[in-house]
Amino acid sequence: MDQLLQLFWVFLKINLLSTSGAASTGLLYNEAVGRFLTEDQFIQAVGLATLLPGSDALQLAMFVGYTVAGIPGGFVSLFAAILPPTILMFALVSVLHRIRREVWVSRFVEGLTPAVAVLILTVAWKVFKSGIGDDFDWRIIGLGAASFIAYRFEVPAPLVILASGIIGTLLFK
Amino acid sequence: MKEPSKLRAWFRLFWIFLKVNLLTTAGPTSIGLLYKETVGKIMTEAQFVEAVGFSNLVPGSEALKLAMFIGYSAGGVAGMLAALLGAIIPPTVIMLTVASILIRFQGQDWMKHLVKGITPAVAVLMALVSWQLFRASNPKSIKWQPALLVVLSFVALYIGILPQYVLVGAGILGVILFGNRSFR
Numbered sequence: 423m424d425q426l427l428q429l430f431w432v433f434l435k436i437n438l439l440s441t442s443g444a445a446s447t448g449l450l451y452n453e454a455v456g457r458f459l460t461e462d463q464f465i466q467a468v469g470l471a472t473l474l475p476g477s478d479a480l481q482l483a484m485f486v487g488y489t490v491a492g493i494p495g496g497f498v499s500l501f502a503a504i505l506p507p508t509i510l511m512f513a514l515v516s517v518l519h520r521i522r523r524e525v526w527v528s529r530f531v532e533g534l535t536p537a538v539a540v541l542i543l544t545v546a547w548k549v550f551k552s553g554i555g556d557d558f559d560w561r562i563i564g565l566g567a568a569s570f571i572a573y574r575f576e577v578p579a580p581l582v583i584l585a586s587g588i589i590g591t592l593l594f595k
Numbered sequence: 596m597k598e599p600s601k602l603r604a605w606f607r608l609f610w611i612f613l614k615v616n617l618l619t620t621a622g623p624t625s626i627g628l629l630y631k632e633t634v635g636k637i638m639t640e641a642q643f644v645e646a647v648g649f650s651n652l653v654p655g656s657e658a659l660k661l662a663m664f665i666g667y668s669a670g671g672v673a674g675m676l677a678a679l680l681g682a683i684i685p686p687t688v689i690m691l692t693v694a695s696i697l698i699r700f701q702g703q704d705w706m707k708h709l710v711k712g713i714t715p716a717v718a719v720l721m722a723l724v725s726w727q728l729f730r731a732s733n734p735k736s737i738k739w740q741p742a743l744l745v746v747l748s749f750v751a752l753y754i755g756i757l758p759q760y761v762l763v764g765a766g767i768l769g770v771i772l773f774g775n776r777s778f779r
Contacts, residue, residue: 437655441759470693473710476616476686479656484690496694500687507655508679511663514653515675518645519667526770531641533769534648536744537762539728541651544752545623546721553714566715573723579631583618583716590712 425491426498429458433483433502446479450486458490472552479503561593604670605677607637612662612681619717620710622650622657627720629661630727637669640731648766651758658682740772 432453440446447468455464467489471481480503487499521527554562565586572582611632619625626647634643646668650660659682666678733741744765751761 439654441651441654441657470690472620473707474686474689474693475618475620476689477656477658477682478621478686479658480683480686481690484687485694488691488694493691496691503656504659504683507653507659508663510653510655511649511660512667512675514649515664515667518649528641529770529773530766531645531648531769532773533744534762534766535641535644535728535731536741537748537765538644538647539725540745540748540752541758541762542626542647542721542728543725544749545626546718546725549624549721550714550718553711553718557711562715565712566719569716569719570723573720579628579720580614580618583628583713583720586716587709587713590710591708594708594711 426494429487429490429495429499430502432458433487433499434505437479437483437503437506446482450482454486458486463489565589565593601670601673604637605673608666608670608674609677609681611637612666612678613684616658616682616685618713620713622659622661624717624721625658625661627717627724629665630724631720633665633669638665640728642668644728648762651762658686740769744768744772 436446436449436453440449451464455461459467467482467485470485471478474481480500483499483503484496488496491498518527569582569586572585573579611629615625615628615632619628630643634640638646643665646661646664649664650657653660659679662678662682663675666675670677729741729745747768748761748765751764752758
């Protein structure tokens with residue numbers, strides 16, 4: 423029981439102090455390694471969370487919780503990771519809804535737009551670098567160019583991503 | 596939104612987020628796909644910018660925050676819950692499965708190859724979305740204010756200022772820069 427409370431507290435704290443799963447790994451390392459997990463287990467957790475589809479924050483919580491205290495541990499950690507963004511976002515969304523018609527809010531959003539565009543571009547670059555590593559070659563260029571053309575021809579994005587993944591499993595053998 | 600039936604709108608949100616969270620490996624990586632699936636269909640470009648902007652300001656899983664914001668904009672509180680559920684199911688079910696079969700997956704090369712294959716497509720999509728957003732703030736010709744904000748944000752991110760501060764800064768500058776003209 424004590425262990426479950428500790429897990430709950432750790433993941434509550436981590437998800438209050440960082441703004442995404444990837445950003446939380448440093449914090450998680452300090453909180454969990456040596457206490458809940460070995461270094462190897464931590465690396466395994468981060469590796470899996472990065473590879474598997476969906477939110478990294480939830481996967482890290484799930485994996486660490488499960489490793490420490492089985493299925494109950496997994497769910498307690500998951501719940502702790504879900505709680506902060508849910509409550510805060512709910513509060514924010516309802517406030518925003520009320521102030522949306524104020525002129526300064528639309529100007530704020532107008533200022534936000536270029537910054538968000540740049541942020542997305544830099545994330546794209548990071549995703550590209552961490553996903554490809556040092557094996558940048560013609561296959562990557564080919565997949566990139568082919569996806570670009572496919573998007574231009576309005577092929578639905580999920581299809582393009584799925585196809586690129588499947589071709590990847592064949593190409594990178 | 597028109598309401599053909601609320602149930603269908605909720606189911607649609609659930610389905611969008613289930614799909615997006617199955618096809619991308621984290622919250623930030625899902626932005627490109629999310630844009631394609633939502634803008635022009637269930638929300639406007641400005642709402643999307645708000646969703647991404649505010650998700651970077653509030654703490655916690657980005658995937659969940661995007662789901663909640665978009666769900667709420669498109670379908671109120673119930674829409675928010677539907678989207679949230681869609682975003683929570685894929686990572687948890689898959690992680691639980693993998694963690695309990697303990698890790699025969701991890702060494703498997705096809706999994707890594709799949710991710711490697713997905714990466715160029717995801718990155719290209721994000722670059723395209725980024726361009727589209729920039730064009731959205733410059734509908735006819737490129738104006739100097741957004742261009743200035745782009746340069747400033749880029750420099751700020753490059754020298755390692757945290758995204759949340761860059762976004763707040765850009766928003767405040769926006770209030771100032773776009774202040775001296777009548778608003779559409």
